[in-house]
Amino acid sequence: MTDWVIEASGLTKIYRMGTQEVHALSGATVRIQRGEVVSIMGPSGSGKSTLMNILGCLDRPTGGEYILDGEVVSHLSSDQLAGIRNRKVGFVFQSFNLLPRATALSNVELPMRYAGVSKGRTQLAREALESVGLGDRMTHRPPELSGGQQQRVAIARALVNNPAIIMADEPTGNLDSKSGKEIMDLLLTLNRERGTTVIIVTHDPAVAAQTQRVIRLYDGLVVEEPA
Amino acid sequence: MNLWQAILEALESLSANKLRTGLTMLGIVIGVGAVIAMLAVGTGAQDTITGSISGLGSNLLFVFGGNFTEDIRIEKPLTLSDAEALADPFQAPSIAAVAPAIQGNGTVTFSGESTNTEITGITPQYELVRNYGLLEGEFINEEHVLGRASVVLLGPEVADKLFGRRDGITGEIVRISGQPFRVLGVLEPKGGSSFGSQDDLVLVPFTTAQTRLIRRSRERVDIILVQAVSAELVPQVSDEISQILRSRHRTELGADDFTIFTQQDFVATAQTITNVLTIFLGGIAAISLLVGGIGIMNIMLVSVTERTREIGLRKALGARKRDILIQFLTESSLLSLFGGLIGIGLGWLIAFIVGRIAASSGTPFNPVVGLDAVLLATLFSTAVGLFFGLYPANRAANLEPVEALRYE
DSSP: OOOEEEEEEEEEEEEEETTEEEEEEEEEEEEEETTOEEEEEOOTTSSHHHHHHHHTTSSOOSEEEEEETTEEOTTOOHHHHHHHHHHHEEEEOTTOOOOTTSOHHHHHHHHHHHHTOOTTHHHHHHHHHHHTTOTTOTTOOGGGSOHHHHHHHHHHHHHTTOOSEEEEESTTTTSOHHHHHHHHHHHHHHHHHHOOEEEEEOSOHHHHHTSSEEEEEETTEEEEOOO | OOHHHHHHHHHHHHHTTHHHHHHHHHHHHHHHHHHHHHHHHHHHHHHHHHHHHHTTOSSEEEEEESOSSSOOSSOOOOBHHHHHHHTOTTTOTTEEEEEEEEEEEEEEEETTEEEEEEEEEEOTHHHHHHTOOEEEEOOOOHHHHHTTOOEEEEOHHHHHHHHSSSSSOTTOEEEETTEEEEEEEEEOOOOOOTTSOSSSEEEEEHHHIIIIISOOSTTBOSEEEEEESSGGGHHHHHHHHHHHHHHHHTOSSSOOSEEEEEHHHHHHHHHHHHHHHHHHHHHHHHHHHHHHHHHHHHHHHHHHHHTHHHHHHHHHTTOOHHHHHHHHHHHHHHHHHHHHHHHHHHHHHHHHHHHHHHHHTTOOOOOOOOHHHHHHHHHHHHHHHHHHHHHHHHHHHTOOHHHHHHOO
């Protein structure tokens, strides 16, 4: 029996733009096994971001069913989704999205604050930063770090609540090729060593080539999913 | 996320933009400062007035001629005989002492120095009911009254103005309206009052004033001071006076042609006036607090817009609506709480300066910053922050994470 961490079937998403309806997703079905490294590709307007937002529980589908880590999440309230994101999803963004005034350590602590963890928080954050190779930059603030280092802090932040999936949206998009490669290596290493499922949204074929499987989207539909 | 962390984060975020934080707080500082200063000055004024009224003497009633509230056809003035009747212990057992007086103004001169002051013609009982003390010399006695003696007691301010000192004056000759009077003594200071200084006056024997200075016909008096035996008997004394005067003036059926005030009446009237003033000024000050609150709302709205991406990120990381709401409400209430605390300090300072200015212009007056005013201001300013922070915070809490993250 296969252990699916993501089972989504017939996902649709309809936006209303004035009187017009825009079908961003028109029945996408996606299944991802626990421990996989998957990339999602597609031209702009293909529904790539919409799919990522729904799989990352940032948004709800208009129709279809979505089971994340054994829990049906397609019809939860926004506060319940916040709890799911907090426990089960780690986000890595293209533009890092760190709090500029907070130290690397408090940036990594942030998800634990919302999880209500109070004991040993600093210790866990330290360990997460050490695991991404930033043990010597704990008290630095984002403006004092290079792009690659900032993205490592973001990855540590994504890891710290032991999520079921890491959702990375163009994680190398704002980095030079050397740092980009280091970040990809880090994500793959984390997948190997910790077994974390990694989903990477990208339009860079070189990035997609490093993943085990590519999900291609076209006009709101999954066109190719070699399992 | 617990409250302490929320406070720490709010402090961090407020200190990141010091100028903006300071300017926003200024609105609350001025509002709270104005409220505190107004309340302090109002309370101080009330204390001063109440104090000066009780400084008049104790258990006093004041009887004036005429009716202050109703028109009467024939008005009989108060006379010395009225005063004598009131002093009769068989008719009025609750009355301890009666002191009739006539009052006027005149110029007192001494070797080139001159001052215009209040002249009161009195009987020896006046010392007792007004509770006067003397810095030197002796009080006016029966003999002075009977002999229409040309003697005068100087209030300390008059002594200051004419002699530049308050002792060694007894026996000097001053001139009142051009007539020579021998200084009998100097009164102890009573302190200022809002109705003018109680120390800027001279006292002369009743008969002397009547015949030579103020000139009242037919043993008429302006005021009769009556002292009750005890504070509890003041209402009863009021009744006794009414009965005696009604029968003497033959007005048992119609309206009274005299008016009785007790010290409590004066205190109550003064308190009503100062209360109205305090409420009025406090109300104006409260409007500036309201304006300060709107300033907070404005800045919080700007801050929410500026930090849309941050809010989106926090939501992506698992912040619920409540977490975001608390974050922004903490910021706005801290902003107004600090503003309030500084405002209390400012109000205190203003009240202190007002007190100093009053003291230097001759009216000793202590503004009182009460604990209740401080607590009220703290609570009220925090409430202003909460209230005006609610809308922006709610707006932040209801942002959609996807859209907030996409915001540039």
